[in-house]
Amino acid sequence: MIAFRNVTHGYGDGPLLSDVSLTLPPGSFHFLTGPSGAGKSTFLKLCYRELMPIAGTVEIFGQDVSHMSRDAVAMARRKIGVVHQDCQFLDHLPLADNVALPLTVAGREANPEELKELLAWVGLSGHARARPPSLSGGERQRAALARAVITAPEMVLADEPTGNLDWDMSQRLLTLLVELNRMGKTILIATHDMNLIRTAKSQVAARVLRIRDRTVQHAGADL
Amino acid sequence: MKAPLPRKFRLFGRDTRTDRVVPPSGAAAWLTLLTAAAMAFLAVFALALSVATGRLADRWSEALANGATVRISAPADQMATQTQRVLDILSVTPGVETARALDPAETQALLSPWFGPDLPVASLPIPQLIDIQETPQGFDAEGLRLRLSAEVPGATLDDHQRWRRPLVAAADRMRMLGLISLALIGAAMAAMVTLAAMAALSANGQVIRTLRLIGARDGYVARAFVRRFTTRTLTGAAAGTAVAMTAIALMPSAGDAGGFLTDIAFQGAEWLWPLTIPPLAAIVAFVATRTAALRSLRTVL
Ligand SMILES: Nc1ncnc2c1ncn2[C@@H]1O[C@H](COP(=O)(O)OP(=O)(O)O)[C@@H](O)[C@H]1O
Ligand SMILES: [Mg+2]
Numbered sequence: 001m002i003a004f005r006n007v008t009h010g011y012g013d014g015p016l017l018s019d020v021s022l023t024l025p026p027g028s029f030h031f032l033t034g035p036s037g038a039g040k041s042t043f044l045k046l047c048y049r050e051l052m053p054i055a056g057t058v059e060i061f062g063q064d065v066s067h068m069s070r071d072a073v074a075m076a077r078r079k080i081g082v083v084h085q086d087c088q089f090l091d092h093l094p095l096a097d098n099v100a101l102p103l104t105v106a107g108r109e110a111n112p113e114e115l116k117e118l119l120a121w122v123g124l125s126g127h128a129r130a131r132p133p134s135l136s137g138g139e140r141q142r143a144a145l146a147r148a149v150i151t152a153p154e155m156v157l158a159d160e161p162t163g164n165l166d167w168d169m170s171q172r173l174l175t176l177l178v179e180l181n182r183m184g185k186t187i188l189i190a191t192h193d194m195n196l197i198r199t200a201k202s203q204v205a206a207r208v209l210r211i212r213d214r215t216v217q218h219a220g221a222d223l
Numbered sequence: 224m225k226a227p228l229p230r231k232f233r234l235f236g237r238d239t240r241t242d243r244v245v246p247p248s249g250a251a252a253w254l255t256l257l258t259a260a261a262m263a264f265l266a267v268f269a270l271a272l273s274v275a276t277g278r279l280a281d282r283w284s285e286a287l288a289n290g291a292t293v294r295i296s297a298p299a300d301q302m303a304t305q306t307q308r309v310l311d312i313l314s315v316t317p318g319v320e321t322a323r324a325l326d327p328a329e330t331q332a333l334l335s336p337w338f339g340p341d342l343p344v345a346s347l348p349i350p351q352l353i354d355i356q357e358t359p360q361g362f363d364a365e366g367l368r369l370r371l372s373a374e375v376p377g378a379t380l381d382d383h384q385r386w387r388r389p390l391v392a393a394a395d396r397m398r399m400l401g402l403i404s405l406a407l408i409g410a411a412m413a414a415m416v417t418l419a420a421m422a423a424l425s426a427n428g429q430v431i432r433t434l435r436l437i438g439a440r441d442g443y444v445a446r447a448f449v450r451r452f453t454t455r456t457l458t459g460a461a462a463g464t465a466v467a468m469t470a471i472a473l474m475p476s477a478g479d480a481g482g483f484l485t486d487i488a489f490q491g492a493e494w495l496w497p498l499t500i501p502p503l504a505a506i507v508a509f510v511a512t513r514t515a516a517l518r519s520l521r522t523v524l
Binding site for chain 2: 048049050051052070071073074075077078082084088089090091092093097101102104105106107147
């Protein structure tokens with residue numbers, strides 16, 4: 001589904017990630033951990049081509065990202081739901097429209113019942129008409145998750161999705177991702193939250209990737 | 224069943240959702256509208272000037288085409304030889320395309336408005352007339368006059384229409400200037416719409432990045448901007464054109480005495496010309512905005 005081969009990336013002063021090779025097979029469930037500033041967000045951005053590798057190749061759905069047309073990139077992104085760390089909403093549109101936006105840009109109609117149900121599920125029923133800037137960090141994160149899954153994408157990438165959530169809501173979110181994984185979707189979650197990882201491991205065959213010494217490795221059982 | 228237009232060209236459908244993904248851009252919207260109206264207004268006048276000067280040039284060169292005449296007043300027995308002599312001279316004068324002696328019937332037709340149809344041309348000492356058609360370059364009137372007075376004493380060159388020649392050239396030039404003005408107005412409008420679109424695009428950089436990240440194609444993002452600027456330009460240009468056409472239609476008529484001044488107007492089917500300005504403006508805006516949008520999108524991954 002996503003394959004890294006000898007990928008290097010950095011922002012100028014030396015590489016942040018170097019010589020990363022790994023694959024995320026379809027239907028897999030991965031966590032990505034590492035200290036703050038290690039490059040978790042960078043790794044995720046490489047996965048949906050918000051960043052391009054400096055060296056090596058990244059393949060998304062079997063296509064080399066450096067040889068994809070701009071429309072092909074758009075089509076690939078429609079199959080990947082992303083919960084961005086900084087959420088990225090259109091501040092002039094109400095929350096419900098923001099959540100439905102991946103459907104809108106794909107020329108599809110959001111089913112109002114399903115949209116309402118999804119908003120209720122992430123606990124945002126009362127905020128459907130609210131503008132994103134008026135929401136709290138946790139509310140924005142839940143909305144970002146709703147937006148990431150509204151198209152039932154092949155893959156969900158979540159960048160510290162529980163950073164601003166209480167434990168109850170974190171578990172709810174995890175339940176949704178586990179459920180999507182059972183439907184065959186590929187999941188990758190960047191997080192520090194060890195409790196979350198442990199809870200997930202009791203529900204699915206989740207594997208843990210760790211960023212250490214500028215590379216991404218499978219962590220052992222030593223969590 | 225009618226096939227729907229490709230989406231790229233669907234500017235006026237009720238696809239308001241596409242529009243709403245870009246926040247409303249207050250000032251840029253009004254400026255585009257105002258600019259389009261002002262430019263269309265100017266374009267209508269430039270067009271009127273071109274049309275009027277074109278008409279004038281046509282009329283004056285028609286008068287010129289009636290060209291010059293040589294009038295021969297000679298005793299009856301010398302008339303034929305002098306006429307032949309003048310025709311010979313004219314046939315070797317550069318700038319003379321044709322020269323033809325009018326026969327008595329034609330002369331009578333020319334004179335009858337003044338003397339009535341019963342004029343006995345044959346029995347009166349009526350001068351012989353020779354009609355000259357010039358080439359576009361024209362002939363050297365002074366030279367011809369000198370030569371005629373030296374060789375054919377009874378011949379007089381009458382070139383009273385020739386004073387119009389520089390006017391025709393001026394009118395032609397004026398028409399050209401009008402057309403160049405139209406082209407410049409079009410270019411200025413393209414530049415201004417491009418600037419306004421670029422301002423809107425860079426003010427919405429974050430919106431564009433977000434749309435791309437959730438899977439919007441370039442065409443979708445571009446369309447949101449293109450629709451706005453095209454419809455605004457069309458609206459503004461329609462208003463400007465309407466005002467200018469009204470102003471021209473209401474121009475006080477000075478009748479025949481007005482001459483060129485009151486000629487700066489459209490006549491009959493010419494009124495259709497200014498109607499092409501709003502759609503042309505919309506096409507200019509469409510191309511300018513789409514180009515600007517696609518170019519700025521290329522900087523977003
Ligand atoms: N656009 C950028 N330009 C320059 N440096 C950046 C940029 N984005 C991230 N960095 C730096 O790269 C490092 C890793 O960032 P990030 O991938 O966000 O880490 P993490 O998500 O693991 O906290 C940090 O030191 C950060 O300051
Ligand atoms: Mg991060």
